[in-house]
Amino acid sequence: MAELWALAAGDLARLIGTREVSSREVVQAHLARIAEVNPQVNAITVVLEEQALDAADAADRALRDGTAPGPLCGVPMTVKENVDVAGSATTLGIVPLRDAVAQRDAQHIAQLRAAGAIPLGRTNMPEFGIRWHTDNDLRGATRNPWSAGHTPGGSSGGDAAAVATGLTPLGIGNDGAGSLRWPAQCCGVAALKPSLGRIAQRGQASPFAFQLLGVHGPIARRVADLRLAFDHMCGHAPGDPWYAPVPLRGPAPATPIGVAAVTGLDADPRVTAAVRQAAKLLADAGYRVTESLPTALDRASEIYTQIMSSYGRVHEEQPPVETVASKGFVQFWAAYEEIWTRAGGRAAFDPMMERAAILRAWADWTDSTPLVLAPICTIPAFPVGADLDSEWLAGWPAALRMSVVANLLGLPSVAVPTGLADGLPQAVQIIGPRFREDLCLDAAAAIEVGTPPLTPIDPR
Structure with missing residues (x-):
């Protein structure tokens, strides 16, 4: 058997549930991996060792006493520092919030705990x-485990690097852009x-733009683990005006399922090659794949920017950025603020009305191709420091249009690796x-089947 830290979340849940290994052994294996590897990547910021071992012991006792195992019984997870975990600080990556200890779990974290998952650590994020x-x-x-000279991404970069290196089988972050x-x-x-309305949001303290555009979701090494975690993050959410109690599995679509492959963007050749490779894998799996371009993509990006700019703040008057953020962030924002403002384009009379029109156009475009295969970003991981220029x-x-359109329209999206370049x-x-999400996960799984596993890896 592979090292415990290298196994997928579903495999760990099965081994723990059948008592082939103990939850304590699994947690200890990940703690040892964190001690060995995390200093090289700085993905996990706070290790919840005592709490995790106590939870693992409780899970093992319950199994010995004959309690039926939960679907994530004894499986470790990490949680981004802008998600509440009881007894741990929700810092948003800024120094002034380093002691902002949450009194209770965010609702989806509580649901994952109820399914048996164990918070093992908090993960890094940009301010x-x-x-x-x-x-x-x-x-x-946080350092990219594939290349210290390239970004690990953001803002859920800590969880992505932690999952990639075997520090955790499951990371919980969020996605607003x-x-x-x-x-x-x-x-x-x-x-x-996930879709807008699937997983509980923070509620009334969250700005409108984040209620509309941002969602919580999982990161894992296997598509099956995304599904496993997602199935236990979508429970009843009283007080969330966006929550919709929709079944996790929809009706079977007409087959073959149509896929619109977006290859006509001005993308890095490596990115376009990844889309074409995935398109071939889907076609081989029985999907009907055609190349196409979405309508109103530029305008969707502009409307997204306008909504986030106007309604993405907690306070009407914001403190000067240099009083709360690092020198690096100040430099980034000084370089980006004018570009961000310009990216909003022509001011909309009513951005939500334009959003509805774009959503109708998207629905017409995907009428016969309900799935869209596209780049996440039109460039690969950029060199560290490039985003200060x-x-x-x-x-x-x-470069990010095909990602933010999914945020603007509240649509689900699954990211899946296709290999190395x-x-x-x-x-x-x-x-x-x-x-x-079920259709997206099914298609991502078909791509994964044809792609050799990339992770877990040792930092390079």
């Missing part, structure tokens, strides 16, 4: 979750951005109709 590279003054930079999918691309792992950053909003992981995303 406020705004930057697409993971670094901050509170915790320092590709923040699960982009780190998954950079680190060679899989991620699920305004000239380089000028192309970033366009020049030593860096490549990945694609499958975007589907709202609440059809």
Whole structure:
């Protein structure tokens, strides 16, 4: 049997549930891996060793007493530092919140605990979750395990690097502008951005833009583990106005299922090659794949930017950024602010009305091809420091269009690796109709079957 830290979440749950291994053994194996590898990647910021071992012992006692194992019984998970975990600080990656200890779990974390998962540590993120590279003054930079000279992505970069290196089989982050999918691309792992309304949000303290555009989701090394975690994050959510109690499995679609492969963007050749490779794998698996381009993609990116700019703040008056953020973030924002403002394009009379029009156009475009195969970002992982250069950053909003359109329209998307190019992981995303995560996961699994596993890896 492989090292316990190298096994998938589903395999660990099965071994623990049948008492072939103990949850304590699994947690200890991951703690040892963290002690060995985390200093090289700085993915996990706080190790919850005592709490995790206590939870593992409780799980083992329950199994000995004959309690039926939960679906994630004794499986470790890490949680991004902008998600509440009882007894641990929700820092958002900034120094002023280093002591902001949560009194209770976020609802989806409580649901995962109820399924048997064990929080093992907190993971790194850029300040406020705004930057697409993971670094901050509170915790320092996370390093890409494939290449220390390239970004691990952001904002869920800590979880992606932790999953890629076997520090955890399961990471829990969130995605407001590709923040699960982009780190998954950079680190060679899989991620699920669920539909708007699937998983409970923070509620009334969260700005409107984050209620509309941001969602929580899992990162894992295998698509099956995304499904396993997702199935236990979607419980009843009182107080969340967006929550919809929709079945996790929808009706069987007409076959062959149509897929629109987006290859006509001005993308890096390695990214386009990854989409074409995934398209072939889907066609071989029985999907009907055609090449196509979405309508109103540029305008969707502009409307996304307008909504986030106008309604993404907690306070009407924000403190000067240099008083709460690192020198690196200040430099990033100084380079990006004008580009971000320009990316909003022509001001909409009513951005939500335009959003509805774009959603109708998207529905018409995907009428016969309900799934969309597309780049996550049109470039691979960028060199560390590139996002501090305004000239380089000028192309970033366009590079991320196929990710933010899914956020704007509330659509599910699964990121899945396709292999390596020049030593860096490549990945694609499958975007589907709202609440059809099942279709996205099925298609991602078909791509995964034809792709040799990339992770876990030792840092390079």
